[in-house]
Amino acid sequence: MKEYDYQIEPKCVKFKQPALTAEGFFLPCCWCDRRNSYFQQKGFLAEELNINNVTDLVTEVFHSKPWLDFFLTAQYNPQDLPSVCKEHCGANKETKKRTNYESI
Numbered sequence: 001m002k003e004y005d006y007q008i009e010p011k012c013v014k015f016k017q018p019a020l021t022a023e024g025f026f027l028p029c030c031w032c033d034r035r036n037s038y039f040q041q042k043g044f045l046a047e048e049l050n051i052n053n054v055t056d057l058v059t060e061v062f063h064s065k066p067w068l069d070f071f072l073t074a075q076y077n078p079q080d081l082p083s084v085c086k087e088h089c090g091a092n093k094e095t096k097k098r099t100n101y102e103s104i
């Protein structure tokens, strides 16, 4: 089986801002909103992270396990990010091409 050369440069690690959905949940960036099954599975849409249920965004949301895990993945194992990340932050032709065949 061929090993694919995923090269991703996550913009959210350097400069891209988090996004707030219409339902009141934060996601790592606005591109994530349309494919939130990955983010739902990873816990980003847990009720305790909803903007209506927090008083301190930094400690309660951005330092929560889903967020810390996501940014550890983004920095050290970006090949494990969802296809939306490969599509928007893929740094090579093969990474972007492979997103056409993935469902997550």
Ligand code: SF4
Pocket: 009, 010, 011, 012, 013, 016, 028, 029, 030, 031, 032, 074, 081, 084, 085, 086, 088, 089
């Ligand atoms: S698409 Fe993914 S990797 Fe790129 S900025 Fe958004 S969350 Fe980060």
